[in-house]
Amino acid sequence: MDMKRKDFLKASIAAAGLSAVPELAAARTSAAKRSFRFAFISDIHVKPERVxxxxxxKALQHIQKLKPKANFIVMGGDAIYDSLKATKEYTKQQWDLYQSILQKNNSLPVYNCIGNHDIFGWYNIPKDTGDPLYGKAWALKELGLSTPYYHFNKGKWDFIVLDSTQERNEGGYIAKLDEAQFKWLERKLDDIPSDHFISIISHIPILSICAGLYFGKNDPNGDLRIQYMLMHTDFFKIKDLFNKYPNIKNCLSGHIHLQDKVDYNNIEYFCNGAISGNLWKGPYYEFGPAYALFEFYEDGSCQREMISY
Known part of the structure; x- marks a missing residue:
């Protein structure tokens, strides 16, 4: 390709605003100093099965070998295959397996987020609500958490980990924040210095186009359906709160087993696929097993690379 043609193509791409082109994406942060990098792994769904x-x-081993090295791991929920409808024996078997594999294959700090499948007994009939491990208690114990939502800090970046999954009166679960958590979030956002940058972590996406693609088809009337368990049903309430804080830069999630990025009102919403792909049966639609590698920068920007390990 001659230089004039090459320059013309570069100029045309820039004019079209195709920010997904790697060369242009890299240029956006080339002048910024990197603060840290981390792996976002989600939807492992580990179970007693060889694959x-x-x-x-293999995913954890791959992360350990990254160069430059990752500083930590964010585990985005659904660590185990399922305990929503499972016996205590099978739930214990899954958690023991998760802890064993993690201990043998990981040396990095892990920040955990609870997923819907980590919750014990909500789908069991009858529900044993008197069991001290019922609901989120078992997952909190296994993940070393005192509360299902919390905050941690990395220099000029503050991370807020949310609990997306609430029990539904009609049965099952719904994607939203309960009232106590929302009030906590309001206070926490107000406490963070305005010159810090904020990243929000949730298992279920706060905003995602993939939530409308999950079923792989339209409804009979042509609608794309986003069910109450696929994306935060309180998005508008959360969005109005986020509008008060321009230092909120991104939101990271899993749950959908698909990958997308939505830029909405100066916030980047990343849905980061699944370590398990289609529950260890290959890809889910176009997306195979993968994790996200994030680079966070001192200017408040970030970059994501999806890694097929």
């Missing part, structure tokens, strides 16, 4: 066990181990 799942080896897959989780």
């Amino acid at each position: 799942a066990e080896e897959g989780m181990a």
Whole structure:
């Protein structure tokens, strides 16, 4: 290709605003100093089965070998295959397996987020609500958390980890924040210095186009359906709160097993696929097993690379 043609193509791409082109994406942050990098792994769904066990181990081993090294791991929820409808024996087997593989294959700090499948007994009939491990208690114990939502800091970046999954009166779960958590979020956002940058982590996406693509088809009337368990049903309430804080830069999630990025009102919403792909049966639609590698920069920007490990 001659230089004039090459220059013309570069200029045309820039004019079209195609920010997904790697060369242009890299240029956006080339002048910024990197603060840290981390792996976002989600939807492991580990279970006593060879493919799942080896897959989780390989993903963790791959992360340990990254160069430059990742500073930590964010685990975006659904660590185990399922405990919503499971016996105590099978739930314990899954958690023991998760802890064993993690201990043997990871040396990095892990920041955990609870997923819907990590919750014990909500789908069991009858529900044993008197069991001290019922609901989120078991997951909190296994993940080393005192509360299902919390905050941690990395220099000029503050991370807020939310609990997306609430029990639904009609049965099952719904994607939203309960009232106490929302009030906590209001206070926490107000406490963070305005010159810090904020990243929000949730298992279920706060905003995602993939939530409308999850079923792989239209409804009979042509609608794309976003069900109450696929994206935050309180998006508008959260969005109005976020509008008060221009230092909120991104939101990271899993749950959908698909990958997308939505830029909405100066916030980047990343849905980061699944370590398990289609529950260890290959890709889910176009997206195979993968994790996200994030680079966070001192100017408040970030970059994501999806890694097929």
